[in-house]
Amino acid sequence: MNETRLIIAASETDANLYYATRFLAPDPFVYLEINGRKRLLMSDLEVDRATSQATVDEVVSITHLLTAARRRGVANPTMVDAVDEALKPHRVTRLVVPGTFPLMLADDLRRHGYEVAPTAEPFFESRVLKSEQEIAAITATQRATEAGTQVLVNMIREAEIRGDELWLRGRPLTSEVLRKLLHLTLLGMECIAQRSIIAGGEQACDPHQIGTGVLKAHQPIVLDIFPQSAATRYFADMSRTVVKGRPSPRVQKMYAAVRQGQEIAFRMLKPGVNGRDVHQAILDSFEQEGFKTGEFGGRMQGFFHGTGHGVGLEIHEPPRVSATSDVLQTGMVVTVEPGLYYLGAGGVRLEDMVVITETGCRNLTTFPKVLELD
Amino acid sequence: MNETRLIIAASETDANLYYATRFLAPDPFVYLEINGRKRLLMSDLEVDRATSQATVDEVVSITHLLTAARRRGVANPTMVDAVDEALKPHRVTRLVVPGTFPLMLADDLRRHGYEVAPTAEPFFESRVLKSEQEIAAITATQRATEAGTQVLVNMIREAEIRGDELWLRGRPLTSEVLRKLLHLTLLGMECIAQRSIIAGGEQACDPHQIGTGVLKAHQPIVLDIFPQSAATRYFADMSRTVVKGRPSPRVQKMYAAVRQGQEIAFRMLKPGVNGRDVHQAILDSFEQEGFKTGEFGGRMQGFFHGTGHGVGLEIHEPPRVSATSDVLQTGMVVTVEPGLYYLGAGGVRLEDMVVITETGCRNLTTFPKVLELD
Numbered sequence: 216m217n218e219t220r221l222i223i224a225a226s227e228t229d230a231n232l233y234y235a236t237r238f239l240a241p242d243p244f245v246y247l248e249i250n251g252r253k254r255l256l257m258s259d260l261e262v263d264r265a266t267s268q269a270t271v272d273e274v275v276s277i278t279h280l281l282t283a284a285r286r287r288g289v290a291n292p293t294m295v296d297a298v299d300e301a302l303k304p305h306r307v308t309r310l311v312v313p314g315t316f317p318l319m320l321a322d323d324l325r326r327h328g329y330e331v332a333p334t335a336e337p338f339f340e341s342r343v344l345k346s347e348q349e350i351a352a353i354t355a356t357q358r359a360t361e362a363g364t365q366v367l368v369n370m371i372r373e374a375e376i377r378g379d380e381l382w383l384r385g386r387p388l389t390s391e392v393l394r395k396l397l398h399l400t401l402l403g404m405e406c407i408a409q410r411s412i413i414a415g416g417e418q419a420c421d422p423h424q425i426g427t428g429v430l431k432a433h434q435p436i437v438l439d440i441f442p443q444s445a446a447t448r449y450f451a452d453m454s455r456t457v458v459k460g461r462p463s464p465r466v467q468k469m470y471a472a473v474r475q476g477q478e479i480a481f482r483m484l485k486p487g488v489n490g491r492d493v494h495q496a497i498l499d500s501f502e503q504e505g506f507k508t509g510e511f512g513g514r515m516q517g518f519f520h521g522t523g524h525g526v527g528l529e530i531h532e533p534p535r536v537s538a539t540s541d542v543l544q545t546g547m548v549v550t551v552e553p554g555l556y557y558l559g560a561g562g563v564r565l566e567d568m569v570v571i572t573e574t575g576c577r578n579l580t581t582f583p584k585v586l587e588l589d
Numbered sequence: 590m591n592e593t594r595l596i597i598a599a600s601e602t603d604a605n606l607y608y609a610t611r612f613l614a615p616d617p618f619v620y621l622e623i624n625g626r627k628r629l630l631m632s633d634l635e636v637d638r639a640t641s642q643a644t645v646d647e648v649v650s651i652t653h654l655l656t657a658a659r660r661r662g663v664a665n666p667t668m669v670d671a672v673d674e675a676l677k678p679h680r681v682t683r684l685v686v687p688g689t690f691p692l693m694l695a696d697d698l699r700r701h702g703y704e705v706a707p708t709a710e711p712f713f714e715s716r717v718l719k720s721e722q723e724i725a726a727i728t729a730t731q732r733a734t735e736a737g738t739q740v741l742v743n744m745i746r747e748a749e750i751r752g753d754e755l756w757l758r759g760r761p762l763t764s765e766v767l768r769k770l771l772h773l774t775l776l777g778m779e780c781i782a783q784r785s786i787i788a789g790g791e792q793a794c795d796p797h798q799i800g801t802g803v804l805k806a807h808q809p810i811v812l813d814i815f816p817q818s819a820a821t822r823y824f825a826d827m828s829r830t831v832v833k834g835r836p837s838p839r840v841q842k843m844y845a846a847v848r849q850g851q852e853i854a855f856r857m858l859k860p861g862v863n864g865r866d867v868h869q870a871i872l873d874s875f876e877q878e879g880f881k882t883g884e885f886g887g888r889m890q891g892f893f894h895g896t897g898h899g900v901g902l903e904i905h906e907p908p909r910v911s912a913t914s915d916v917l918q919t920g921m922v923v924t925v926e927p928g929l930y931y932l933g934a935g936g937v938r939l940e941d942m943v944v945i946t947e948t949g950c951r952n953l954t955t956f957p958k959v960l961e962l963d
Contacts, residue, residue: 227784228602239784240797242905259893264795318695319688319707333693395779402776405769409781409819410601410613421638423614445783519633531616 219302220248220338221310223294223320230528231313231338233448238269245277245298249305256280256297275301295323302329313338336533343525343533344546349449350570353526353548354579356444357451357568359404361582363397364440364455367413370396371459372588376432381459390414390426397440405445412439412454419456419562422520422554432460435470435561435586437554441530450530452550453580454566459588469555469563470586472504476553477565480522480536484569484576486545490536494522497553506555516557523550526568547571548579593676594622595684595705596712597668597694604902605687605712607822612643619651619672623679630654630671649675669697676703687712710907717899717907718920723823724944727900727922728953730818731825731942733778735956737771738814738829741787744770745833746962750806755833764788764800771814779819786813786828793830793936796894796928806834809844809935809960811928815904824904826924827954828940833962843929843937844960846878850927851939854896854910858943858950860919864910868896871927880929890931897924900942921945922953 225243226232232246233239236255244265245256253271259278266274280300284292287300309330312321321331337343345353374381374388381388390413401408412419414426419437430436439454456470476497483493498508501518508517521537526548534541536549543549552566567580599617600606606620607613610629618639619630627645633652640648654674658666661674683704686695695705711717719727748755748762755762764787775782786793788800793811804810813828830844850871857867872882875892882891895911900922908915910923917923926940941954 259889260796263888264797312692314691314693316692317688317707318686318690318692318705319709321692321695322707331692333691333696335693395777399773399776402773403769407781407783422634423638514637515633 217250218248218311219250219305219307219309220246221298221312221316222246222338223298223317224315229315230532231342234339234342234528236265236269236271238265238271239448240265243294245294245301246271247298247301249302249307254301256294256301293323295320295327298324299327342527344544345527345548345570346546349527350548350579352444352447352449353451353568355447356406356442356449357453357579359401359406359444360440360442360451360453361580362404363401363406363408363442364438364453364582366400367393367397367438368455368457368588371430371436371457374430374459376460379431379433381430381432387429389429391428393430394425401440401442406442407445408440408442411441412437414562416561417558419564420514420516420556420558422556422562422564430459433458433462434460435462435466435563437562437564439564439566443530448528450526450528451579452526452530452552452566452568453582454552454554454564455582455584456563456565456586457588458586462586463560465557465560466563467586468504469506469557469560470565472501472506473553473555473563473565474584475504476500476518476522477551477567480551480553481569481576481578484536484543484549484551484571485574486543486571488543490523490534490541490543490549491538494537497522501553501555506557512558514558518553518555520552520554523552525549543571545571545573591624592622592685593624593679593681593683594620594712595672595686595690596620597672597691598689603689604906605716608713608716608902610639610643610645612639612645613822614639617668619668619675620645621672621675623676623681628675630668630675667697669694669701672698673701673703716901718918719901719922719944720920723901724922724953726818726821726823727825727942729821730780730816730823731827731953733775733780733818734814734816734825734827735954736778737775737780737782737816738812738827738956740774741767741771741812742829742831742962745804745810745831748804748833750834753805753807755804755806761803763803765802767804768799775814775816780816781819782814782816785815786811788936790935791932793938794888794890794930794932796930796936796938804833807832807836808834809836809840809937811936811938813938813940817904822902824900824902825953826900826904826926826940826942827956828926828928828938829956829958830937830939830960831962832960836960837934839931839934840937841960842878843880843931843934844939846875846880847927847929847937847939848958849878850874850892850896851925851941854925854927855943855950855952858910858917858923858925858945859948860917860945862917864897864908864915864917864923865912868911871896875927875929880931886932888932892927892929894926894928897926899923917945919945919947 254273280297441452523536554564569576628647654671815826897910928938943950
């Protein structure tokens with residue numbers, strides 16, 4: 216490609232920039248790709264570390280560029296003047312940037328005479344098609360996720376039922392206690408988790424409610440765990456739903472429907488299939504089983520989130536398997552996470568991660584699906 | 590203010606949006622402030638949780654807005670069409686957005702006829718002036734930081750010297766082992782740390798090198814710890830430099846100069862003072878003591894980063910105490926972190942956090958400064 220690509224961001228929070236450089240820095244720096252040649256413009260603080268660590272062709276001191284701009288008569292040169300200075304020898308007029316590129320810098324570049332063209336994700340096409348190495352990294356994070364989830368399941372299984380509450384070792388078993396133990400366990404495996412969902416009963420009817428307080432017997436508890444490896448920066452994502460005690464017939468039926476929803480996706484997912492069709496097939500199946508989706512009594516109920524999303528250097532990245540049109544390709548890693556949520560019954564969600572293969576999909580998740588814990 | 594303010598971001602990664610709403614979500618949503626009235630446009634997935642948790646005046650379903658747009662004849666309405674729909678009754682033509690506002694959405698809003706004006710940070714003026722509650726939150730994170738640092742200092746002190754290496758309980762003491770223990774300790778206090786710097790010898794000459802391998806005796810080890818509270822989302826930031834064994838006379842002199850640099854800042858910092866002058870005074874003091882800054886032998890050496898930065902919901906936020914002009918005001922929380930880095934000697938950095946008071950500044954850090962650990 217003969218495009219000139221520009222990113223200005225902090226790679227600790229911008230996955231595209233980390234993907235392109237494999238270099239982590241907390242403050243914004245400049246990535247310029249001209250005729251396929253990658254270069255970074257770095258502050259005095261980062262220039263030496265970038266030179267030794269970044270997977271780019273060249274690292275340039277921004278201080279040198281600012282000095283050159285000053286010599287040209289720019290009074291108080293900025294990062295944009297430094298970019299301008301770096302571009303001068305190349306007669307570039309058009310810059311392709313990510314859709315998230317900061318507006319203030321874009322307007323400044325436009326005032327400098329550049330055409331600045333934002334691109335929808337994926338900014339790097341290759342980022343959605345995972346390499347073997349990336350799949351291995353995601354799978355490794357998934358194995359840690361499963362070990363952490365096993366700790367939770369063991370503790371919920373071990374709990375005793377007092378009244379309608381779960382107690383363990385003489386204390387009420389809370390979402391908070393389990394979350395802390397989970398996060399410490401994951402960190403012991405170099406994985407960072409935040410806001411893991413351990414939500415029982417009505418709380419789980421809100422799919423992003425993380426859960427608080429004492430967990431209850433005979434009610435579904437949703438576990439949704441999505442840590443990032445501190446070593447590789449790749450995420451994993453898994454959900455399970457468990458009941459300590461006896462699930463109601465309604466919850467059992469919901470669980471069976473959600474499991475069936477996953478199976479529909481596993482059968483349909485392959486290169487060329489539109490994620491929208493997969494999502495619709497699950498919605499149709501739920502409707503057939505009598506599980507309607509919509510606003511009832513002023514609350515969204517049923518299945519009101521997407522079926523899945525890409526996972527990689529971000530927890531939510533392209534493609535989507537949802538109401539949006541998005542065609543699957545070999546090498547994409549997506550979640551399959553149908554759920555059903557009804558006031559009075561609670562929430563049920565099951566989530567695996569699959570990689571799209573040439574002939575279908577392969578499940579990267581090995582954790583068993585068991586609703587009832589004795 | 591009669592401005593209309595707009596943010597479209599994920600509050601888990603956008604501190605302005607979290608500041609305005611105290612609501613955490615992993616995917617982008619819309620914040621609109623019209624005549625001081627705050628409203629959120631939320632997806633079906635988040636609308637109920639936002640209604641119960643966000644500190645705003647109104648939460649609107651984006652699905653309802655998209656339906657209204659469709660009724661008006663928009664074929665495939667987007668988030669920008671939903672914003673347009675929400676703005677229609679208010680006859681707004683100008684939108685004030687953060688400097689980081691995504692270019693792709695801004696261009697789309699401009700095509701819809703809006704003037705979109707990016708604003709430099711601070712987007713919310715009040716965010717740089719910390720309330721008592723915010724100072725308490727930062728201080729609490731700082732206390733956890735100090736407890737974690739104490740664990741590191743204890744282990745380095747306890748280590749024995751074998752050859753030039755530090756060993757503890759029969760094993761080499763590495764940056765990695767200490768980092769893992771630190772992060773587990775901090776997580777036990779609900780604080781999340783990543784990439785904490787535990788860097789010895791030459792490694793610390795690169796101030797953002799996190800450090801790897803066996804730590805050495807008689808060499809300075811830089812500890813730079815900056816966790817975020819998972820509960821309050823407020824950061825803290827502290828650095829200490831220690832030597833197990835005997836520091837060289839050069840390192841002792843560097844340490845004394847850096848300490849003196851901090852004292853210069855503590856004396857100068859007060860409302861109305863320009864951070865640039867504080868930074869320059871430290872550079873001057875270093876020069877006077879014979880510690881030059883610049884590129885020597887192809888590497889930046891001396892004092893080549895800023896003296897300090899604001900700390901709050903972001904680890905690096907306004908104001909800066911650096912070569913950039915920035916005037917201090919009562920209620921700002923900034924770090925004071927001069928450092929000296931020379932090949933052959935290693936790195937020395939000391940960092941405290943202070944709050945600017947009406948008459949000067951108050952140190953929020955209580956951890957002792959001791960170079961030599963016996």
